[in-house]
Amino acid sequence: MTRAIAALLVAALSLARPAPADAYLKFGFRVGATTVDVKWTGVPVRYFVNDRDIPGVTAADMRAAVARAAATWQGVAGTTLRFEDQGLTAAAPVGLDGRNTLGFLDRPDLDRVLGATSLLIDASNGSLVEADIFFNTRFTWSVAPQGESGRVDVESVVVHELGHFVGLGHSAIGETEPLATGGRRVLGSGAVMFPIALTPGATADRVLQDDDEAGVQDLYAPDAANRTSGSVTGRVTKNGRGVYGAHVVAFHAETGRMVGGFALNANGDFVIAGLDPGPHILRVEPLDDADVESFLSGGVDVDFRAAYAPRMAVAPVGGSSGAIEIQVVPK
Amino acid sequence: MLCALASASAFAQTGDTPSVQAHHVTVSGGLVWTSGYAIGDANATLRGNAVGPTAPPFTLFRAQSSVDGSAGVDARVGFAITRTLTVEGGLSYQQPGITTELSGDAEVAAATIDAEQLSQYIVDIGVLWEVPRLKLGARARPFVIGGGGYLRQLYDERTLVETGSVYYAGAGLRYWLRGGDGLRRAFGLRGDARAVWRRGGVEFEGDVRTMAALRLAAFVEF
Numbered sequence: 044m045t046r047a048i049a050a051l052l053v054a055a056l057s058l059a060r061p062a063p064a065d066a067y068l069k070f071g072f073r074v075g076a077t078t079v080d081v082k083w084t085g086v087p088v089r090y091f092v093n094d095r096d097i098p099g100v101t102a103a104d105m106r107a108a109v110a111r112a113a114a115t116w117q118g119v120a121g122t123t124l125r126f127e128d129q130g131l132t133a134a135a136p137v138g139l140d141g142r143n144t145l146g147f148l149d150r151p152d153l154d155r156v157l158g159a160t161s162l163l164i165d166a167s168n169g170s171l172v173e174a175d176i177f178f179n180t181r182f183t184w185s186v187a188p189q190g191e192s193g194r195v196d197v198e199s200v201v202v203h204e205l206g207h208f209v210g211l212g213h214s215a216i217g218e219t220e221p222l223a224t225g226g227r228r229v230l231g232s233g234a235v236m237f238p239i240a241l242t243p244g245a246t247a248d249r250v251l252q253d254d255d256e257a258g259v260q261d262l263y264a265p266d267a268a269n270r271t272s273g274s275v276t277g278r279v280t281k282n283g284r285g286v287y288g289a290h291v292v293a294f295h296a297e298t299g300r301m302v303g304g305f306a307l308n309a310n311g312d313f314v315i316a317g318l319d320p321g322p323h324i325l326r327v328e329p330l331d332d333a334d335v336e337s338f339l340s341g342g343v344d345v346d347f348r349a350a351y352a353p354r355m356a357v358a359p360v361g362g363s364s365g366a367i368e369i370q371v372v373p374k
Numbered sequence: 375m376l377c378a379l380a381s382a383s384a385f386a387q388t389g390d391t392p393s394v395q396a397h398h399v400t401v402s403g404g405l406v407w408t409s410g411y412a413i414g415d416a417n418a419t420l421r422g423n424a425v426g427p428t429a430p431p432f433t434l435f436r437a438q439s440s441v442d443g444s445a446g447v448d449a450r451v452g453f454a455i456t457r458t459l460t461v462e463g464g465l466s467y468q469q470p471g472i473t474t475e476l477s478g479d480a481e482v483a484a485a486t487i488d489a490e491q492l493s494q495y496i497v498d499i500g501v502l503w504e505v506p507r508l509k510l511g512a513r514a515r516p517f518v519i520g521g522g523g524y525l526r527q528l529y530d531e532r533t534l535v536e537t538g539s540v541y542y543a544g545a546g547l548r549y550w551l552r553g554g555d556g557l558r559r560a561f562g563l564r565g566d567a568r569a570v571w572r573r574g575g576v577e578f579e580g581d582v583r584t585m586a587a588l589r590l591a592a593f594v595e596f
Contacts, residue, residue, distance in 0.1 A: 192425045217420060218432060231420030231432025244425035252421070296416040296437050296474070297578040320534055324418070324437055324474065328481065349481040354488045355474065359533030
């Protein structure tokens with residue numbers, strides 16, 4: 044089961060695109076010649092919860108789950124992000140109505156989509172104007188505190204979709220295996236923003252991972268993050284040419300933090316920000332653990348083998364490592 | 375060889391006891407070698423996928439890191455409180471590298487990667503005690519030493535500093551090539567072997583690490 048992101052298209056809007064040169068993946072929006080982060084510029088971000096009950100989950104349950112998920116995101120150290128619950132509404136969690144609405148929606152046609160977020164963006168500056176999230180009633184849901192086997196945990200999916208709601212794209216820190224019935228099964232996930240959900244009943248995605256926190260800090264606490272963290276820079280090459288879409292994971296051997304980033308141009312350049320200061324092991328792999336389109340669109344090179352950087356990269360406080368080249372070979 | 379012979383002659387003429395004089399200062403300089411040591415193992419893990427809040431983690435890869443053995447330079451200044459007891463301070467500089475062995479990766483063969491080289495400084499203070507009743511010939515005097523100091527390690531690009539502390543204990547030998555007389559200075563060679571305990575610095579598990587160190591230096595007494 045995959046989660047999908049949808050960008051709401053209206054006049055003067057366009058599809059969200061990845062912002063260049065950062066860890067995790069942020070939504071970006073082209074304003075003139077530059078790409079800016081897609082984010083909320085005014086706080087608190089007010090939202091409503093649809094008043095619909097479904098089997099196993101009342102509207103009140105849903106509202107409580109959303110409140111917990113919102114608290115999870117705004118609890119990340121140093122961020123200015125704040126949410127404000129405006130109560131229940133009969134409005135559907137889709138369409139332009141001036142409200143940010145979350146709730147259940149019947150989408151039997153989307154047989155692999157648990158939930159989706161639509162964003163309305165101000166084309167003049169990339170700021171978010173409205174966002175809605177729907178959760179697909181095609182699936183059976185649960186709000187059991189310890190999870191419920193066979194039922195999708197509401198809070199886990201709300202946390203993921205709220206990541207999109209605040210401007211984050213998908214993370215690629217995860218390993219999967221193909222299923223005989225189609226789709227892929229997650230073996231391990233290092234981010235709530237990984238595009239494929241854990242097995243129904245799992246509740247691990249209620250808790251943000253390092254990569255998620257680095258992403259939201261980048262968007263909503265850049266000054267604080269810059270004072271205490273560092274970044275690594277480099278380039279992924281294959282036969283001397285840049286590899287667009289290569290996924291690079293930085294692992295800090297002392298703290299165990301793992302933060303990912305992407306080579307987001309044809310030169311294969313990458314920057315991973317929000318890192319703990321110190322030496323990092325860099326591992327690069329192709330985007331082959333989920334649908335490539337769930338991360339980036341167009342021209343992503345997945346024809347190479349996973350590899351390590353030839354040396355550690357040291358992230359200094361408030362600065363960046365020297366550029367490091369990671370050479371990969373075709374599969 | 376010529377120098378050593380000349381010195382031996384001078385020492386024989388003066389008939390000095392092979393020992394530092396009380397309230398004299400000694401200055402020494404030489405080479406130091408330190409053995410490599412582990413700085414920590416780490417597993418890069420992802421959350422496993424199972425029902426409930428926790429599941430066995432999925433290991434992406436394992437990393438075992440160590441600081442390589444290295445040689446460097448060492449300079450010391452000592453003040454003899456008595457003929458057998460000297461307080462001394464020193465500064466050493468070495469450039470060890472970090473090596474990391476990677477394994478357990480389902481997609482990548484086991485590999486070894488190098489970190490950037492470290493510039494390592496140690497400033498220490500300690501005591502040196504010549505064992506009074508223990509002599510090895512006319513010119514050699516064994517001693518024991520112990521002390522502690524400040525460790526500073528900079529990554530090669532000099533963008534990040536790690537600090538810590540070191541403690542050491544060991545034993546060694548002073549060998550006089552020439553005794554002092556008037557304006558002539560006594561000088562000789564000294565060597566020691568130490569066990570070194572290091573806390574902090576570049577360290578991935580927060581443990582105290584133990585290593586061996588050897589030092590060989592020439593000294594002059596003033």
